[in-house]
Amino acid sequence: MATMTCPTCKQEGQTHIGKHHYTESGLQNVWLKGVEIFECNKCGENFAFIPCAEEIHKLIAEILLQKEDQLSGREIRFLRKHMGMKAKDFAERLGVKNVTVSRWEHEETIPPTTIDRLIRYFYAAEMNLLKLAPKIKEIKFRKYKKDHKAPIINLPITKVRGETCVVNV
Helix, strand or coil, rough: EEEEEEECCCCCCEEEEEEEEEEHHCCEEEEEEEEEEEECCCCCCEEECCCCCCHHHHHHHHHHHEEEECCCCCHHHHHHHHHCCCCCHHHHHHHHCCHHHHHHHHHCCCCCHHHHHHHHHHHHHHCHHHHHHHHHHCCCCCCCCCCCCCEEEEEEEEECCEEEEEEEE
């Protein structure tokens, strides 16, 4: 536990190791366990210190690429942004219209399973994760359910060294 000054009210607050709902990823089902969290006793300000975000995002992407449910709009957007692509460029590379990608990402429509698999292969190729191609090939998609909630992704962060961390899944 460490003491630090609150950036909002300038009072001292404490940090502790805990679990953080990682909505900054753009996904609603990701939790980081074992991260340092600041909480101000006076104004209630709180935030987490996220170590090695790039490695965490890569791990989240690997989990998404291997799941048997179709990708949600938020997950498609996460993968696209993690590749550093604009929606227009992403659409062009997939051979669809920009409005189509927008509809997927806003969950107005879902891509067919063939396009879902293409998105996964495309991400794996762009991000040098071709080792996942055999797993992507073997996915047997479950029937899509509109109100299906994505399973919680818990990432326990056990060691942090500079910008390198170890995540036990």
